[in-house]
Amino acid sequence: NAGVMQNPRHLVRRRGQEARLRCSPMKGHSHVYWYRQLPEEGLKFMVYLQKENIIDESGMPKERFSAEFPKEGPSILRIQQVVRGDSAAYFCASSPPGLGEAFFGQGTRLTVV
Amino acid sequence: KNEVEQSPQNLTAQEGEFITINCSYSVGISALHWLQQHPGGGIVSLFMLSSGKKKHGRLIATINIQEKHSSLHITASHPRDSAVYICAVRSGANSKLTFGKGITLSVRP
Numbered sequence: 001n002a003g004v005m006q007n008p009r010h011l012v013r014r015r016g017q018e019a020r021l022r023c024s025p026m027k028g029h030s031h032v033y034w035y036r037q038l039p040e041e042g043l044k045f046m047v048y049l050q051k052e053n054i055i056d057e058s059g060m061p062k063e064r065f066s067a068e069f070p071k072e073g074p075s076i077l078r079i080q081q082v083v084r085g086d087s088a089a090y091f092c093a094s095s096p097p098g099l100g101e102a103f104f105g106q107g108t109r110l111t112v113v
Numbered sequence: 114k115n116e117v118e119q120s121p122q123n124l125t126a127q128e129g130e131f132i133t134i135n136c137s138y139s140v141g142i143s144a145l146h147w148l149q150q151h152p153g154g155g156i157v158s159l160f161m162l163s164s165g166k167k168k169h170g171r172l173i174a175t176i177n178i179q180e181k182h183s184s185l186h187i188t189a190s191h192p193r194d195s196a197v198y199i200c201a202v203r204s205g206a207n208s209k210l211t212f213g214k215g216i217t218l219s220v221r222p
Binding site: 031033035041042043044045048056059091093095097098100101102103104105106107109 | 143144146148153154155156157158161199201203207208209210211212213214215
């Protein structure tokens with residue numbers, strides 16, 4: 001059973017471009033969470049999704065950021081028109097229903113130049 | 114005030130020492146997680162606790178629900194234990210995690 005898979009591991013984008021971060025949860029896990037770790041700061045919640053539904057997006061910036069978890073395929077975190085302040089490590093975690101155990105991916109390190 | 118506070122912020126120890134990292138929280142929780150992150154690396158879940166005590170190898174985690182406090186102990190510390198240790202709490206079974214800022218531990222040989 002493969003762990004939570006995130007890709008790419010490293011992503012470099014120029015200001016104004018789009019960034020797409022992918023997360024494939026562990027097999028059997030229907031809950032996906034995205035967290036952001038800014039340089040020298042702690043982890044912050046962004047969004048919680050189940051298949052085809054956004055459950056809690058209270059941590060998502062109001063503009064440029066969106067997330068989805070389609071019926072088929074990985075969860076996608078999309079950042080439009082990236083700015084330097086978006087440079088961070090983005091972590092995905094998945095959990096099975098009801099248990100609350102958290103399994104994290106290796107993260108995607110986004111650098112905006 | 115943050116919902117999750119960790120102390121000390123940075124910690125240096127000699128190999129072989131017994132280490133304690135503390136975490137206090139101010140909200141009601143369903144579970145508390147201890148996580149480990151090596152520099153530039155991913156995040157590994159060490160423990161999930163809702164009561165009492167858990168042990169895995171040289172690591173021991175305890176939680177006191179009444180006092181809203183948890184500790185992570187490392188026995189016979191080793192340089193490979195050098196990492197950031199993060200405490201996180203969850204208010205419901207599948208709700209989001211709220212994190213402390215993490216403790217940077219350095220174990221010298």
